[in-house]
Amino acid sequence: MLNKSVVQNLTPLFIGGLIGIGFLYYLSVVINVDLNLEELALGEENTASYSSIDENKIHCGDLTDAQQCIDNYYGNAVGNEVVLWLGNSQLHTINQMEDGDELSSSILHKAAKKQDQYFLTFSQPNSSLQEHYLLFEYLLQNLPISYLILPVVFDDLRETGIRGGLIKALENEEVIKRLSKRNVGKILISNQGDKDAAGNDMGALAQTTQEVTEKQLNSYLEDIWGIWKQRPEFRGHLMGSLYLLRNWIFGITPSSTRRMIPGRYSLNMQAMKAILHSANEQGIKVLVYIVPLRDDVKIPYDLDQYDKFKSEVELSSKSSDEIRYVNFEKIVPANLWGSKASTTIGGGEELDFMHFKAGGHKILADGILSELVLLWSKEE
Numbered sequence: 001m002l003n004k005s006v007v008q009n010l011t012p013l014f015i016g017g018l019i020g021i022g023f024l025y026y027l028s029v030v031i032n033v034d035l036n037l038e039e040l041a042l043g044e045e046n047t048a049s050y051s052s053i054d055e056n057k058i059h060c061g062d063l064t065d066a067q068q069c070i071d072n073y074y075g076n077a078v079g080n081e082v083v084l085w086l087g088n089s090q091l092h093t094i095n096q097m098e099d100g101d102e103l104s105s106s107i108l109h110k111a112a113k114k115q116d117q118y119f120l121t122f123s124q125p126n127s128s129l130q131e132h133y134l135l136f137e138y139l140l141q142n143l144p145i146s147y148l149i150l151p152v153v154f155d156d157l158r159e160t161g162i163r164g165g166l167i168k169a170l171e172n173e174e175v176i177k178r179l180s181k182r183n184v185g186k187i188l189i190s191n192q193g194d195k196d197a198a199g200n201d202m203g204a205l206a207q208t209t210q211e212v213t214e215k216q217l218n219s220y221l222e223d224i225w226g227i228w229k230q231r232p233e234f235r236g237h238l239m240g241s242l243y244l245l246r247n248w249i250f251g252i253t254p255s256s257t258r259r260m261i262p263g264r265y266s267l268n269m270q271a272m273k274a275i276l277h278s279a280n281e282q283g284i285k286v287l288v289y290i291v292p293l294r295d296d297v298k299i300p301y302d303l304d305q306y307d308k309f310k311s312e313v314e315l316s317s318k319s320s321d322e323i324r325y326v327n328f329e330k331i332v333p334a335n336l337w338g339s340k341a342s343t344t345i346g347g348g349e350e351l352d353f354m355h356f357k358a359g360g361h362k363i364l365a366d367g368i369l370s371e372l373v374l375l376w377s378k379e380e
Contacts, residue, residue: 045338046355047097048089051106051121059092059105059121062135062165069120070142077118081146083108083372084120084139086132088156090291091123093355095338101358107365108372115376117147124166128159128264129271130188131166136275137178137185138169140282147375148279148286149368152272152313154306155354160264162192178278184270259302260309273316280320285375288317290327292364294353296334324371331367336360 051059056072073082085091085105094101105121112119120143122135132150139145162170169175170192179185279286290310293299299306310327317325336359338352 046093046095046352048093049103050092051103051109053106053109058109058119059103059123061122062124062163063138063168064165066122066139069122073118073120073143080116080118082118082120082143083112083147083149084122084143084145085149086135087121087123087151088127088153089123089125090151090354091121094361095352095355095357097358102361104361104365104368107362108368111365111369112372124163126156126159128156129268129275130160130184131162133184133271133275134162134166134169134175134179134188137175137278138172141172141174145282145284147372148284150272150275150286150288151291152288153291154301154309157265157268157309158261160267162188167192182274182277184267184274187267260305269312272313276316276319276323280322286323287368287371287375288313288323288325290329292332292356292360293329294332294334294337294351295330296337297351300353324375326371328364328367332356332360332363336363
């Protein structure tokens with residue numbers, strides 16, 4: 001029989017285990033794990049969509065679906081030059097979507113096809129320039145890219161790190177080799193080398209008894225207990241709820257002034273310059289643009305910082321004659337911007353400063369196409 005001291009020591013562990021199991025069961029009942037977390041963050045007014053044409057995927061998110069876009073290129077357009085468009089949720093979201101509405105990525109793919117160009121789009125929500133840099137280097141190893149379209153978003157320069165859907169790019173030896181040529185690339189490698197998809201430092205656990213045991217236990221539990229597999233979805237929904245709570249406590253809304261975070265801003269601007277240098281080395285022509293922003297109300301940025309940001313982007317774009325720079329801030333009129341669900345607890349609809357209606361997608365596509373025609377004309 002177990003002595004009293006052993007029972008006393010095990011009791012908290014046993015109670016904690018029961019509470020944890022009960023909590024997982026509760027979450028499995030109240031949370032719809034099939035619900036797209038990205039669409040949940042966007043709100044009901046916004047619809048996320050990744051374009052396909054004739055069942056061929058021409059708009060992907062990250063490395064979880066990138067191979068579909070790559071395979072569709074090689075299955076349909078070998079020999080055509082690739083025009084690559086990187087971006088955030090503005091590229092894959094339509095505000096107040098209606099039947100027949102079309103994303104810019106689809107419009108531009110059809111237009112480029114008439115010029116014997118193959119237009120591919122990759123976008124992730126709140127994607128930082130660090131992530132664009134990593135994804136660009138990865139796609140360079142898989143596609144004959146001749147043109148790059150790079151939107152620059154002030155708000156996304158507050159982001160840092162690499163999300164789980166892109167981490168596998170760091171397993172590619174050629175990507176590592178190319179990243180290692182630049183200081184910001186070395187930082188990305190160093191920061192992510194021994195981390196899991198959640199950003200947890202795993203270097204100290206590599207190949208230890210703890211790591212091996214945890215992997216075997218997790219694998220066993222996933223096989224016998226479906227709820228265990230759903231932990232990432234539960235975590236995502238909980239983080240979303242904490243995000244709403246934080247905004248409610250501090251009174252944060254989409255209209256609140258967002259200031260730059262110096263360290264993150266610096267890394268992202270370094271990443272942008274690294275992309276431009278890398279593209280130049282490969283003979284890739286680049287279109288850099290400041291993204292559309294609704295201007296019928298006060299914009300949610302510190303104006304001095306925002307002006308400085310635009311000037312720095314424009315100056316960096318002048319580093320090569322193969323780069324075109326354009327400011328698309330005011331290209332989408334006020335009536336084509338919409339609203340979004342509240343980003344705080346108990347709030348009503350809020351202004352959306354990032355996503356516009358289908359008409360805005362058509363205007364943006366036309367603007368980009370006009371700039372692309374100028375790039376293509378240099379080839380003639």
